[in-house]
Amino acid sequence: MVINLRKLPDKKYIMPGNAACPGCPETMGLRYVKMALGDNVVLVIPAGCSSVIQGISPYSGINAPILNIVFAAAASAATGMKAAFEAMGKDDVHVVVWAGDGGTGDIGFQALSGAAERDEDIIYICVDNEAYMNTGIQRSSLTPYGAWTTTTWKGKKEHKKNIPMILISHGVKYVATASVGYPTDFIEKLQRASKIKGFRYIHLLAPCPVGWRFDPALTAKVAQLAVETGLFPLYEYINGEFKLSPIAKRYKDPSKRKPIIEYLKLQGRYRHLLDKPEEIKKIEEYIENTWKLIETLEESFAPGKDRGKKIFDAL
Amino acid sequence: MPLMSLTGNYAVAHAVRLARVKVISAYPITPQTTIVEKLSAMVENGELDAKMVRVESEHSALATVFGAASAGARAFTATSSHGLLYMHEVVWWAAGSRIPLVMAVVTRAIGPPWNIHVDHQDIFDQRDTGWIIGIAQENQEVLDMTLQAFKLSEDPRVYLPVMVGLDGFILSHTRAPVDVPEQELVDEWLPPRRQPYVISPESNYVMGNIAPDEVHFLMRYSMHEAMEAAKTVIKEIDKEYGEVFGRSYGGLIECHNCDDADYIIVITGSWSGDAKVASDMLRENGYKVGVARIRYIRPWPKEELEELGSRAKGIIVFDRAISMGGYGPLYSDVAGTLYSNGGKTSLVGVIAGLAGVDVGAETFKETITSIIHKIEENGFFFEPQLWLLPKDYSSREKMMEVAKRWL
Numbered sequence: 001m002v003i004n005l006r007k008l009p010d011k012k013y014i015m016p017g018n019a020a021c022p023g024c025p026e027t028m029g030l031r032y033v034k035m036a037l038g039d040n041v042v043l044v045i046p047a048g049c050s051s052v053i054q055g056i057s058p059y060s061g062i063n064a065p066i067l068n069i070v071f072a073a074a075a076s077a078a079t080g081m082k083a084a085f086e087a088m089g090k091d092d093v094h095v096v097v098w099a100g101d102g103g104t105g106d107i108g109f110q111a112l113s114g115a116a117e118r119d120e121d122i123i124y125i126c127v128d129n130e131a132y133m134n135t136g137i138q139r140s141s142l143t144p145y146g147a148w149t150t151t152t153w154k155g156k157k158e159h160k161k162n163i164p165m166i167l168i169s170h171g172v173k174y175v176a177t178a179s180v181g182y183p184t185d186f187i188e189k190l191q192r193a194s195k196i197k198g199f200r201y202i203h204l205l206a207p208c209p210v211g212w213r214f215d216p217a218l219t220a221k222v223a224q225l226a227v228e229t230g231l232f233p234l235y236e237y238i239n240g241e242f243k244l245s246p247i248a249k250r251y252k253d254p255s256k257r258k259p260i261i262e263y264l265k266l267q268g269r270y271r272h273l274l275d276k277p278e279e280i281k282k283i284e285e286y287i288e289n290t291w292k293l294i295e296t297l298e299e300s301f302a303p304g305k306d307r308g309k310k311i312f313d314a315l
Numbered sequence: 316m317p318l319m320s321l322t323g324n325y326a327v328a329h330a331v332r333l334a335r336v337k338v339i340s341a342y343p344i345t346p347q348t349t350i351v352e353k354l355s356a357m358v359e360n361g362e363l364d365a366k367m368v369r370v371e372s373e374h375s376a377l378a379t380v381f382g383a384a385s386a387g388a389r390a391f392t393a394t395s396s397h398g399l400l401y402m403h404e405v406v407w408w409a410a411g412s413r414i415p416l417v418m419a420v421v422t423r424a425i426g427p428p429w430n431i432h433v434d435h436q437d438i439f440d441q442r443d444t445g446w447i448i449g450i451a452q453e454n455q456e457v458l459d460m461t462l463q464a465f466k467l468s469e470d471p472r473v474y475l476p477v478m479v480g481l482d483g484f485i486l487s488h489t490r491a492p493v494d495v496p497e498q499e500l501v502d503e504w505l506p507p508r509r510q511p512y513v514i515s516p517e518s519n520y521v522m523g524n525i526a527p528d529e530v531h532f533l534m535r536y537s538m539h540e541a542m543e544a545a546k547t548v549i550k551e552i553d554k555e556y557g558e559v560f561g562r563s564y565g566g567l568i569e570c571h572n573c574d575d576a577d578y579i580i581v582i583t584g585s586w587s588g589d590a591k592v593a594s595d596m597l598r599e600n601g602y603k604v605g606v607a608r609i610r611y612i613r614p615w616p617k618e619e620l621e622e623l624g625s626r627a628k629g630i631i632v633f634d635r636a637i638s639m640g641g642y643g644p645l646y647s648d649v650a651g652t653l654y655s656n657g658g659k660t661s662l663v664g665v666i667a668g669l670a671g672v673d674v675g676a677e678t679f680k681e682t683i684t685s686i687i688h689k690i691e692e693n694g695f696f697f698e699p700q701l702w703l704l705p706k707d708y709s710s711r712e713k714m715m716e717v718a719k720r721w722l
Contacts, residue, residue: 054525056526057526063519065519066522066524067522068524069378069523070378073378073405075375076374077381079340080338080381080383080386083340083366083388084390087337087383088337110375114371114372
């Protein structure tokens with residue numbers, strides 16, 4: 001599927017006067033969501049930066065119908081909305097959750113897991129800025145190893161929780177990773193997901209200039225570097241088939257990857273470990289392990305081979 | 316109209332069926348469980364055309380029905396005790412959003428220690444959330460109050476969610492004859508769903524984003540005004556329900572022997588029945604005792620209680636909950652009402668029946684008699700916290716004996 005930007009809606013989805021910080025990846029991502037899915041969408045937004053970005057009512061900085069909801073309830077509120085639309089014969093409305101990494105992997109995880117297990121017909125997007133940014137940069141379970149936050153002053157001691165893999169284990173129809181650095185890839189994935197019925201999950205990497213401590217002009221670049229260094233592989237899992245996204249394929253080969261230091265040195269949150277080779281090595285090992293897992297998944301869930309499907313069928 | 320033998324929980328389920336609810340979501344908890352079981356069966360066997368979402372927690376249950384209601388569907392959930400506490404932040408969110416919803420609360424004690432028996436600690440914990448809160452006395456009223464809750468919640472003068480309380484086991488699991496209205500009559504009486512706004516692609520409406528502090532303040536004020544308006548709507552609905560279905564309960568309170576009463580018992584829930592029996596027994600002994608059963612703790616029946624307080628010699632409040640370090644919650648509200656009206660009436664708050672400890676008509680009679688004696692001996696008696704301890708542990712020494720055994 002090739003995305004022709006000219007054929008996407010030419011509407012203003014993110015309005016002037018919204019309350020996002022300069023270089024915010026969330027406004028970028030939200031724009032792509034609406035460009036991909038059009039207007040037959042309702043958004044469900046739990047507590048987080050996007051609750052604030054909307055600005056002060058009765059106005060909204062996001063041109064979309066939105067149900068704001070308490071932190072731990074995004075997936076369940078979306079479930080209810082979809083049930084209502086179905087009960088009223090409006091089956092074609094896309095109910096889309098837009099939640100941060102905390103709202104997804106931590107406080108909101110129970111509701112997410114429940115909705116995924118029930119295969120609710122919703123699209124769940126985790127906009128992952130790798131910490132609790134709205135409260136001022138505290139660590140989440142999705143903060144990566146070594147990153148400074150205001151609750152891990154010397155760097156986080158644990159690696160990032162792998163939510164997309166956990167969702168694949170739920171046996172849902174669609175799981176993908178995306179990055180705000182590659183809008184057309186993200187839009188393609190949203191459009192593909194929108195044609196599938198059932199629970200769909202997209203994990204969107206969203207580098208936050210404020211929390212990651214980089215120049216707000218570099219959001220897209222940092223989002224691309226995460227992919228180019230092999231740290232954040234882009235892939236899709238559809239109905240038991242796993243495949244790397246075209247952009248990410250070449251990074252299977254370690255020699256094609258950019259050195260991780262290029263990614264780390266742009267970000268103040270890693271400043272304290274730039275002169276510690278053993279710490280950088282740990283991150284490199286993490287990348288190696290990530291790709292080992294990807295290879296296993298590619299093999300197990302290769303298109304046409306049906307092995308992954310068999311694994312799930314056997315369970 | 317068919318008379319059925321129904322538990323309180325099944326009476327709830329039939330009311331939900333008759334209201335043609337579109338989305339149901341609930342998480343099992345004793346003693347609520349048989350509501351969700353019955354509704355699941357009704358949906359599966361086609362008696363009720365609704366979506367049943369079997370969620371993983373109460374927090375999700377209320378969020379699911381809130382999402383459904385926000386999108387325009389009539390929705391229902393039910394819970395008890397810890398489940399109610401777990402969904403507490405969503406309870407606030409639903410009311411603040413002014414989205415009509417109905418929830419049954421099967422009242423039950425809160426742990427620790429684990430206890431599944433009735434008291435009112437759970438439902439009184441929701442007192443300040445902006446939900447209309449009714450508490451029924453018996454199974455027929457459970458059905459009627461639940462059915463009325465949909466009309467009340469969806470009335471444009473109100474637009475607040477409604478909780479219907481029914482006492483765990485005493486009502487929830489005890490069968491009684493219940494007159495179940497005919498569907499056609501209910502369809503004529505209950506209008507199609509109304510709500511202040513719908514969140515949909517067509518409406519492009521945003522709800523819940525940040526508002527200026529002053530607007531937030533005004534939203535609280537408007538909820539308070541809606542509560543005041545609900546007093547009129549509750550009475551209207553009670554009256555018209557009587558005309559259509561043959562049963563009225565008296566609005567916010569139901570009075571038993573109140574007209575010439577010197578002493579008024581203020582109480583809510585199933586044990587009001589025992590209090591009424593006690594009041595009949597006391598009348599045989601020459602004491603003019605009436606029972607003002609609170610049917611709705613929110614909105615608070617201030618006017619009715621002011622009127623009763625102005626002509627009674629004494630008011631005796633029975634609370635099945637306690638704000639530890641403060642008062643029983645019913646007592647607090649009654650005291651606030653009486654003081655705002657001059658505060659000359661003798662007033663006693665009795666704390667009893669916690670954690671399902673049984674209080675029968677005889678106990679009511681003895682307790683009330685001894686309070687009346689004190690009022691008549693002294694001319695005035697004021698006691699905000701009279702603890703009616705379980706009868707085997709009614710002295711400090713006996714309590715210490717128990718404590719030693721457990722420590």
